[in-house]
Amino acid sequence: MSRLRMLFLMFASACWLSLHAGPPDSLSAGPSGVLGAAYDSYLYQARIGFKAHRFSGLILIKRLPSDGSIHTVFMSEFGLTLLDVRYRDDEFTVVSGKDFLQDPRLLKVLFNDFRLLLQDFSQVPGLDSQQWVLGEKLKFRHHGGTFVYRFQQGFEVKEAVWRRGLFPHVRMKLERNEAQQVQNIHFGHRGLPLRVEMNLVKYKGL
């Protein structure tokens, strides 16, 4: 019985360490999310590949300090708004969207992708930033899955995955420019022939 208890304690300890390996000294010192907190908006040109189909458009990521939300607006190059998604209080909701983009399965994929990019670490229950170690990965369970963030230097995320079970469902890779803004974003999906590439075309700081 004591062996069993010991085994359980070791397992629990390993889980605890695993869940809390990763960045900042404190949440106030570390990033609140992948894009940081010191931006007004990012504008990306996006290319989406699904099977043999190719689509393109613009994605605006805009912070609204007034209500603490982040809006992700998908639009065509000509300016037509296709979908506006709000991230607030750790939840995604559709503000507006064309009917053909209101498919629940599609929205689920989008929300999973953009949760990796936009979620606020301070909103993750049990995530104690005091435990984060510079240069190590950040791993935690949230919304029924496991998130793993890897950092290139400091607390700048270079890669993140979201998985359910053993294998990553969504993998996000980032490249940064000289100013350390997120220049390129790539989303890959396991079991889904969907690729999303985003290239920064305009950054607006606070």
Added chain:
Amino acid sequence: MKCLLCLVFVFSLAIGRVAAQPAGYTLVEDASALEQEFRGSAATVRSISSSFVQEKKLAYLDEVVESKGAFWYRDDNSLRWAYDSPFHYLIVIKDGRFFIKDQGEVKVFDVKSNPAFKLLNDLIISIAKGSVMGDQRFDLQVYEGARDYLLVMQPRDAQLKQFIQQSEVYLDKESLLALKVIIRESETDFTQISFVNRKMNEPIEDAVFDVR
């Protein structure tokens, strides 16, 4: 196909309702004479080249997404519409084909075999020429201002209405060419395209319509 329709709708200048008469403009009750004038003017257009500034305004986000580019039109139904800043995106229509170049990749579509591209082709060219009046796909109201005409168009098609609530086309009184186009999706979300440095009926070389 749906994305294609989006493309169509953006150019479609489709419109919603005008709640009130625009300030500084009076309604033209009988626009038939004006329509004849517009058609006559459009018939004289052999070529147009112009720069444009596109401003996507999201008032509720206090955000304006500005992009710039240029277009060239020739009366053999050739058109080049190019975004140069802050991103590169190119549409070329020529010889009944529709080319889209995006980040180095070129996609080609046959206009005739594709109704959506046929519609887009017609709309882009009618905008470029200023001959949007008389388009049966839209309900139209014409207003007259001191220096320009304002065409307010409502899409008759339910699918079009789903995409765009209201648009306005401002036409120069002298040239009867579009000065700017406003495409309204909602009260707080619209796109304005302003045309600047326009040149009329100057020769445009074939090479302009090459996709390169």
